[in-house]
Amino acid sequence: MSSGIDVLVLGGAGVDTIVYVPALPLPWADSHMVPAIEARAGQTGDFVALGAHALGLRTHHLDLLGADHHGDLVRALHRDRGVPLTEVPQPAGTKRAVNLVGPDGRRLSLYDSTRGHEDDRLPPETVRALAAVSRHVHVSITQPCAHALPVLRETGATVSTDLHNWDGTQPYQEQFAYAADVVFLSTAELADPERTMRRIAERGRAEVVVATAGADGAYQLLGGELTHIPPVTPSAPVVDSNGAGDAFAAGYLFGRLTGEPPERCGLFGAIAGAYACTVPATRADVIGREELLRTATR
Numbered sequence: 001m002s003s004g005i006d007v008l009v010l011g012g013a014g015v016d017t018i019v020y021v022p023a024l025p026l027p028w029a030d031s032h033m034v035p036a037i038e039a040r041a042g043q044t045g046d047f048v049a050l051g052a053h054a055l056g057l058r059t060h061h062l063d064l065l066g067a068d069h070h071g072d073l074v075r076a077l078h079r080d081r082g083v084p085l086t087e088v089p090q091p092a093g094t095k096r097a098v099n100l101v102g103p104d105g106r107r108l109s110l111y112d113s114t115r116g117h118e119d120d121r122l123p124p125e126t127v128r129a130l131a132a133v134s135r136h137v138h139v140s141i142t143q144p145c146a147h148a149l150p151v152l153r154e155t156g157a158t159v160s161t162d163l164h165n166w167d168g169t170q171p172y173q174e175q176f177a178y179a180a181d182v183v184f185l186s187t188a189e190l191a192d193p194e195r196t197m198r199r200i201a202e203r204g205r206a207e208v209v210v211a212t213a214g215a216d217g218a219y220q221l222l223g224g225e226l227t228h229i230p231p232v233t234p235s236a237p238v239v240d241s242n243g244a245g246d247a248f249a250a251g252y253l254f255g256r257l258t259g260e261p262p263e264r265c266g267l268f269g270a271i272a273g274a275y276a277c278t279v280p281a282t283r284a285d286v287i288g289r290e291e292l293l294r295t296a297t298r
Contacts, residue, residue, distance in 0.1 A: 006057040006257055008130050008157075010122065010148055011140030012045020013063035013085075014095030014115075015070040016242075018281040024102035039070075041077035042284040043095060044162065045140045047243045051250025051272060051286045052138075053083045057257060062130060064090035064120060064144060077284060086130065088123060092116055095142075101281050105241045120144045124151045131155040136257060138162075138249065141176050149179045158182070162249055165189045168196040178204030182256070184249050187213045197221045208262065210269070212248055214241075217270060222262050229266035232274040235295070242281040248273035251292065264296075271295045 017039045022032060042050070045063060053059040061078060065071040065087040071094040078085040095115045100108040120143060127148045131137055132155055139145045139152070139161045152159055160182035166173045167189040177183055183206045187193040190211070197209040201221055209221040210229075217231035251272030255265030275287040 004058055005060045005130065005134040006136065007049075007052045007059045007253060008134040008137045009045050009049040009052070009059065009061045009140070010127070010137060011063050011142040011145040012043050012048065013061065013065060013074050013087075014043035014046070014097065015039055015041050015073050016043060016109075016281070017096070017098045018242075019098060019100050021100045021102060024100060024106050024108055026100060038282045039073070040282055040284060041070075041073040042243070043097065044164075044246050045138075046074065046077060047246035047284070047286070048138050048140075048162075048250050049078075049083050050081055050284060051247050052253060053081060054286045054288050055250060055254040055272075055292060056289045057254060060084045060086065060130060060134070062086045062088070062122060062126065063140075063142075064088045064116075064122070066090045066093035066115075068093050070094035070096055081284075086126065088126070090116070090120070092120075099242060099281060101240055101242065105238050105277060107240070107242055107281070116143060118143070122148050124148070127151045128155060131157045136160065136253065138253065139176060139180065141173060146172075146175055149175065153179065160184065160249065160253060162245060164245065166196075168192075168199075177206070181205060181207050182253070183209045184245065184252070185209075185211050186245060187211045187219070193219060194221075194226055197226070210248075210252060210266070212245055212269075212273065218248070218266060220262060220266050227263070229263075229270055232267075232270040232295070234274040234278045236278040238277045240279060240281045241277055243279070243286075244273045244276040247276035247286060250286070254289075254292075267296055268292060
């Protein structure tokens with residue numbers, strides 16, 4: 001087993017097929033001519049792991065992967081970027097999705113629901129051993145990770161999770177929200193973001209809740225006080241929002257694990273998220289530590 005891990009990432013490994021479309025919603029037509037359709041490794045857990053690693057945190061990723069071409073793409077991504085990966089065999093195959101990306105960078109994701117079974121599990125002994133040598137664990141909201149939450153509680157590891165575009169009512173995400181010390185989510189589907197954030201803090205163990213709001217920045221709830229995290233102007237044109245939330249989480253966790261105050265953690269997250277929006281979805285590119293710190297001093 002690996003030792004000296006700063007961030008252990010559970011779940012969220014897979015392959016996205018990227019399709020740039022003329023508009024979202026996609027206008028009805030028998031066919032559309034689109035730019036090259038490309039498949040590349042990188043889903044939410046992959047991007048958090050890559051982002052944390054690029055910022056200098058000792059990172060390890062654990063998830064189920066298939067013995068298939070898509071699994072090979074995920075394995076190659078981790079190998080090429082130097083991110084240790086512990087894989088559990090997935091007979092149903094590696095997770096896949098199709099991402100439709102509009103001209104303004106907005107995304108619509110279509111997930112292949114056949115790439116998993118209800119009885120899929122991350123081996124408790126593996127989770128326990130890796131968490132025991134980790135400073136922090138970031139948990140993707142995939143079904144095998146839900147079953148790992150009790151094991152993580154036993155280890156005493158601090159935990160973060162990203163609820164993504166939760167609407168604040170679906171019960172599935174609540175098990176993650178109430179089990180994490182740091183909770184990230186998007187305001188996109190929330191009727192009342194502050195109310196949802198406060199409910200997470202009141203009913204769970206969250207020390208901090210961060211809700212990202214795209215071009216409006218983000219909001220941070222800490223110690224009962226809600227503050228605004230200003231947006232950061234991207235250094236290049238915005239081309240794609242894929243991976244922005246994952247980058248924000250990686251940047252925020254970097255600040256937290258290096259002892260920065262909450263407002264600085266929020267700044268790091270905003271910088272990393274803005275950078276991600278300048279990267280085409282066909283590339284798995286993340287901001288490095290030197291560039292993040294240089295941008296933060298401006």
